[in-house]
Amino acid sequence: MQFVPIGSYDNYIAAHIAMGRLEEDNITGWLKDENTVTIDPILSNAIGGIKLMVPAIQAERAVGILRKLENEHKALHPCPKCGSLNIELVSSPHKTSNWARVIIGLFITSYAMPVEKIMHCFDCGHEFAPDKPVPESPG
Numbered sequence: 001m002q003f004v005p006i007g008s009y010d011n012y013i014a015a016h017i018a019m020g021r022l023e024e025d026n027i028t029g030w031l032k033d034e035n036t037v038t039i040d041p042i043l044s045n046a047i048g049g050i051k052l053m054v055p056a057i058q059a060e061r062a063v064g065i066l067r068k069l070e071n072e073h074k075a076l077h078p079c080p081k082c083g084s085l086n087i088e089l090v091s092s093p094h095k096t097s098n099w100a101r102v103i104i105g106l107f108i109t110s111y112a113m114p115v116e117k118i119m120h121c122f123d124c125g126h127e128f129a130p131d132k133p134v135p136e137s138p139g
């Protein structure tokens, strides 16, 4: 069976939540590079995160499910400034502190912060910290 990547994740928790959601709809995926990323979070940025792989024939449906999940999550977390849902998770390369923080993290602790990601509001330009991954709903 042919598999295609439909998303990438910085951490295995978010990746597992997404994969678990797909399994509810009988789409069986698997995570590529999971071990690499979990052992070495710094590498996560280098190799593009943990990739969620699904059967090619189910990819379109899987993307739709994840998009819906993302929209539901967004709806619960509108822009705190203007209430808009026109928000997107973006990395913030313009913040020069990113690489410095990764390098400093190497020396201070074995766990380095991944490249910073922020929520950006396209209506008012407000930027704010993203929430934790959506908790799995019981049952």
Ligand SMILES: [Zn+2]
Binding pocket: 079, 080, 081, 082, 083, 084, 121, 122, 123, 124, 125, 126
């Ligand atoms: Zn806003």
